[in-house]
Amino acid sequence: MAKKMSRFVGTTILLVLLPALALCSYPWPDNVTQHKGYIEVNKTHGVNLFYWFFESRSNPASDPLVVWLTGGPGCSSELALLTENGPFLINGTADPVYNPYGWNAVSNLLYVDQPAGTGFSYVTNPLGYETNERQIATELWDFIRQFYQLYPKYSTLDLYIFGESYAGHYVPATGQVIVESNSIYAKNLKGIGIGNGWVDPLLQYADYSKYMLMEGLIDQSTADAAADLYTGCKDLIDLGLYGPAFFECQVREFCTWSCGDKSGTKHQCVRYP
16 A cells, blocks of 8 residues: 655655654755655555655656665665765755756656665564565565556656665566566566675675775785685675674775775784674
8 A cells, every 4th residue: 555645846845854753844956746655565564665756857757767776785765865866965064955966867766765674664563574685576566566556657667776785686686576577567677777786795705805906905915814804704604694794794894995005004904802
């Protein structure tokens, strides 16, 4: 079940600030139609996904629909909306600032907080929290189809799924679910894209120090120290001990970025208890 909230055209926006839940009013710097609200994708467990949509500044009747997913996992897509590719930016000023490079310059832009538990999205029963990519992707596809029903004018547009970081998992999984579905809307999907994607930790953690050494950002001794730490990171991933693996692998990443410079100063890579 979809629950519409207010539609704003110009004038003001309301931002909910957690945890105080205070309402703050800002001048609206971009005169486009926007929609926001919740769509329920699992009635049994009350899984409600929050969305914030902005029409294209160019030709909303024919420009594609772009779904944006921030990664994390657990990062709200409003992070991208407010600081990266949204129609306006919150950059330390008192009011939002118009973003001439916002992606809604040429597309209808839909930000989704997913999976439930991310950002403003929520569940009424903890059993509604998803635990694998297939489930997350299936719920997102259900969300998109309900969005089409709620706003049918966008249901015939070309569809693109984009994201960053851990969306390196979300985006291809969602693309696969859409392609394999027998929905009449599946044909809308024209492409997917990942920026700075987190796809395979075994490969990516291993290559951090190699890349930085190649670019001259660290010296050989730092690269060697990071390589030593990678063994523990890899072993824990192979054993399926993902909690300890996350800590061990983050130590290695911190070492790579922070423990070497080209000034001749000696550094050590340190594990914190």
